Every structure is written in C-alpha cells, then in structure tokens.
Amino acid sequence: MFVTSIQSRPCLAPMRRAGHPGTGRSTQPVAVRAASAQDAARVLELAASKPEGEAKKLDARAFRRSLSKSGTYTKRLTNEEGPLQSMDAHGVGYSRTGLVAQMRETGNTWQQAGITVILAEAYGFCWGVERAVQMAYEARHRYPDAELHITNEIIHNPSVNDRLREMGVHFIATRDDGLKDFSRVAAGDVVILPAFGAAVGEMKDLHERGVQIVDTTCPWVSKVWNAVDNQARKGHTSIIHGKWAHEETVATASFAGTYLIVKDLAEAEWVCDFMVNGGDSAFFLEKFKHAYSEGFDPVRDLQCIGMANQTTMLKGETQAIGKLLERTQLQRFGPGELSRRFMIMDTICDATQERQDAVFKITGAQERPEEALDMLLVVGGFNSSNTSHLQEIGEMKGIPSFWVDCADRVDVSTNSVLHKLAHGELVETRDWIPRDASMPLRIGVTSGASTPDRAVEDVLDRIFRIRDPNFKGIQPRATKVGKPQHAEI
Ligand code: SF4
Numbered sequence: 286m287f288v289t290s291i292q293s294r295p296c297l298a299p300m301r302r303a304g305h306p307g308t309g310r311s312t313q314p315v316a317v318r319a320a321s322a323q324d325a326a327r328v329l330e331l332a333a334s335k336p337e338g339e340a341k342k343l344d345a346r347a348f349r350r351s352l353s354k355s356g357t358y359t360k361r362l363t364n365e366e367g368p369l370q371s372m373d374a375h376g377v378g379y380s381r382t383g384l385v386a387q388m389r390e391t392g393n394t395w396q397q398a399g400i401t402v403i404l405a406e407a408y409g410f411c412w413g414v415e416r417a418v419q420m421a422y423e424a425r426h427r428y429p430d431a432e433l434h435i436t437n438e439i440i441h442n443p444s445v446n447d448r449l450r451e452m453g454v455h456f457i458a459t460r461d462d463g464l465k466d467f468s469r470v471a472a473g474d475v476v477i478l479p480a481f482g483a484a485v486g487e488m489k490d491l492h493e494r495g496v497q498i499v500d501t502t503c504p505w506v507s508k509v510w511n512a513v514d515n516q517a518r519k520g521h522t523s524i525i526h527g528k529w530a531h532e533e534t535v536a537t538a539s540f541a542g543t544y545l546i547v548k549d550l551a552e553a554e555w556v557c558d559f560m561v562n563g564g565d566s567a568f569f570l571e572k573f574k575h576a577y578s579e580g581f582d583p584v585r586d587l588q589c590i591g592m593a594n595q596t597t598m599l600k601g602e603t604q605a606i607g608k609l610l611e612r613t614q615l616q617r618f619g620p621g622e623l624s625r626r627f628m629i630m631d632t633i634c635d636a637t638q639e640r641q642d643a644v645f646k647i648t649g650a651q652e653r654p655e656e657a658l659d660m661l662l663v664v665g666g667f668n669s670s671n672t673s674h675l676q677e678i679g680e681m682k683g684i685p686s687f688w689v690d691c692a693d694r695v696d697v698s699t700n701s702v703l704h705k706l707a708h709g710e711l712v713e714t715r716d717w718i719p720r721d722a723s724m725p726l727r728i729g730v731t732s733g734a735s736t737p738d739r740a741v742e743d744v745l746d747r748i749f750r751i752r753d754p755n756f757k758g759i760q761p762r763a764t765k766v767g768k769p770q771h772a773e774i
Pocket of ligand 1: 412503
C-alpha cells in the first residue's frame, strides 16, 4: 500500500498538538493516499478504527477518495429516461410546458388580469440541485426494492421532499444531541447524501453499516471542502463565512482542521479586532460557542488563516470578509509574511450570485414609475439560505417583498398571504393583491436555487385567481425552451 505523510508547511505558530497526552496516539490527520482498491480498503479500515468523535482527524479527502473506490459508492448521473419522465410528471424539474416555460419564450414577461409579471433572468433550480434531484430519482428507479434513505432534505424545498417521501424515501431524523439517527439504516440499504453534502463522520458511519451510498453533493460544495482541506494541510485555521448550524457548513467544517465560523461581516470585524488588539479569550469562546473546532484557542489558532465559505452566502459579503482578513494579516505581520499567513481560493457558487444579480437587475429601475415593481415575489424553501438572500435584496431596496415556500401560503378567498421576512419572521398580509383589474400591477418574480418551476407557477396561478375570479389557469403547451442557460455551471 502507498502511505504518504502530509508534507505540511508548518505555520510559525504551533498549530496542532502532537498527540493525546497519556495515550501516545497521534492526533495528526491520518495521511493516506489510496492508489488501489486494497489501499482504498486500508484507508476505510483506518477510518473504521477511529471513534466517532475523531472522524475529523482522519484525512477526510483520502477517506472520500477511498470510499469512491469501495464499490458501494456512486456520484454519477445515468440520464436514464424513466427517472426524467417521473421528474417531469411530478413537477420537480424545469418547466417545459407551463407558465414559466411559456414566459421564457416571451422574454421573461407575462400579462394576465392587468398584472405584468417580470421573471428574473436567473431564477430557480441551479445545476447542482437539478443534478441532486435527478440522482435521487435515478436511485429509486435503480433500487426499486431497497430501503432508500436520505441523510437530510435532498434540497431545501418542501414539494420536492414531499414527492420523494411519496416514493418511499425515508428522511433520516436528527437526534437531540445533533447527530443523525441511523438506527433504521441496515446493511444493503441505499442512502442518498444531499446536494449540500454530509459530514465525513456520517459518511464513515454509513460505510461501516454496509450501505450503498449515492452521493449527490454539488461539485461546488466539494470545491470548498478541498479548500479547507488544503488549509488544514498547511496548518492554517479555516475561517468559514457561513451559518454554523447549516448542514453545508457542518459538512465543510468536518473536512477542515482547525476552524472558526463567522456569520457576517460584523462578526469577522470583531474577530479581526481581537487578532490585532487582543482581548479576553474566554469571552471570545463564549461569543462563538458552537462555531469553532474542538480545542480552538483564539490566540494560538489565528496566526495563520485561510478563508472559506458556505456556497450560498452573499458574494459581496464573502469578498468583503476575505479582504478584511487579508488586510488584518498584512497589518499584523507585514507584506513579506502575507502569503504564508493567509490563504484564499474563490469558492463562491456562481448560481447563487447569478440569482442575486438578476434580482438587482429587475429591481434596478424603481425611480422610473413605468418600470418600477409594485412588489417582489420570492419563491423558495423557508430554510433555504440562498432564497433568504433574494428576499433580503427586495427588503434592502424598500420594495414590498413576499417570500413564500409554496402556493398553499396564498389564500385566494381572503386575498391574504403568509410570508417570511429575510430574517425569519412569518407574517400575514391581508388585501395583498389589489382586486381592481384596471389597476396596473408589476410583480417581479424570482425563486431560490432549490425551487422547481412548478412552485412558481402554482403561486402565480393563485395571484391571477385573486385578481380574476374567472381565471381558468394557464393551458400547458409545448415550448421550444430547453434547460435555462443559467442552470449550468
Ligand atoms: S446553489 Fe451552487 S453550490 Fe448549491 S447546489 Fe446549486 S450550484 Fe451547487
């Protein structure tokens, strides 16, 4: 077997303890590069010999590489026709005949009952999400008799997840202690990992249970995992811009060595001030409780740092945090030390950024009455981070903005909507849509990266019904539109 030590370039400050006192066991990552099926098996054996809490001390990248050679793991699409037809029938893919498809043929606008709808140029399902949903459908078709589980919601969209439940997919629950409840998962079962990935400890646990793993992790998320892995190999602490409880960030942290998670620029500024001026470490640890790796020491572990991000955070904020961290290291150590003290790699998902840019575009003419939007409709799961940022843009611009996760939030008979604000509040708005059809109304529409077109079509259908009690629905018709270009990365 080939066993290769990690040749890390140690940072000036000591970044890692040499081992557990008293046990003589190293806490360094197990650096193993698998070069054959036997090597892969050996890496997996090493993984299995580690207790659960120590899974992150494995060389996570080597473990994942080995897992891919184990014969019980796949991350490939097959593009079989059957699953694609099922997705179409369930309305969990791109619209080909409905209102959204028809709008795309007519320049992303639609007129109905005195309402002008303007659909953002980039909206809805991104490449990674469509791929994940398709892989889940393919798994159901490929293993029709197997118990099929998923470690979390496949994506943050209730209608897609409901369709999967109807197909017999079991959603693995999270226990009170925050770990997944794998008690129902047995050897021979099939387990799907969602688009935003899974923690390396979960992958290890599932592999040991003898299941077939279908890994739908988006390649953009894997890119971030590689970034934090590189940082760990060089003894850098990863500063992750994200939400510490978000599944993607939990998974990313599991691939990092030492890490600290900051949720926004304000937290990053606080950390940078500590790095420059020092402060009370105990207060630091309390302030960032839950958001750092075990044993994190803010004095020792912020000497050499690298930047990483949850792929769905606001691009501008991630960039601002990156620049701030770079400036801070420059200020502390001077230009000669910067390359050794700071690492950054562009890991912002373009799909998220494109959707944000498209909302900025349709909301960019508010000063011109004939082009101004009367409201912004944002469709997407309530636990979807990227959707919350789309809503945030509408609120920031002072446009009445309504974030709904499905058409059931709209009550046609009372003309009311139950909608969410960017920062979490659920509110009800009555007399939502002016019923007088002679009053022109311009509605901008966008949807999150995990939202199928059918969800947007269903919400618009209810809006048209509020405005026009005789509205009979949009007739489906064949269109020539293929996949939206913005779906690709
Ligand atoms: S939003 Fe980006 S990172 Fe997330 S699944 Fe889509 S393409 Fe991948």
